[in-house]
Amino acid sequence: MNTFVHLNKIKIFARHGVLPQEQLTGAYFYVSLKIGYDFSKAMLTDNLEGTISYADIFEIVRLEMAVPSKLLEHVGGRIANRIKNEFPQITSIELTIDKENPPMGAECLAAGIDIKIEY
Template sequence: MGKVLVENIRIYAHHGCLPEETIIGCQYSVDVSVKTDLSKASLSDDLVDTVDYVHINKIVKEEMAVPSKLLEHVGKRILDRIFSEIPMVKKTAVSVSKLNPPINGDVEKVTIVLKSSR
């Protein structure tokens, strides 16, 4: 078993419950971790034997472009697509962080983390 990490995918998106959040938008950071068998890829040196992190980045960018009220909702869509489109993934974790959230306080970010397995 092995792990592929795609970390700190920076995206400007329009998520939130407040109307101004969906109009103005803000900066987000997404981390994805997938567990899979990497033994074949470690021997073959062939992209078809591993999880292509370009594909993961594409899924994240496309799902983050669809506005949601809740970060949990967009995170679940990312998880679902990873399992749907990348059959060799056994487990995955996705964290979605809203940077400088519009809350009454000096907060760097708020983050949700979702995990799932086949």
């Protein structure tokens, strides 16, 4: 059985970007995660101890997104590593970070990165 915990399109204001102006003014980002984890115990017991709390995952995302970085790749790597360190029992992470309206001289709703790690 494959089971996953996911959060879709968490909207967060942050200051990431290569250009100094991006780190000064900031932008909105959308973070989505899909975390592989055996929560069959929670399916039987209705107990939070058998799964991973969405709130705990959000807190990791919030803390890492608060650290200004030039590259979304770096932010995504930090988020994935911290989740794995705090929840070593996970079997996979899929992570997407999209930057709303990136400054690139073209009309674009969002640009971003995807990370998929199997453990």
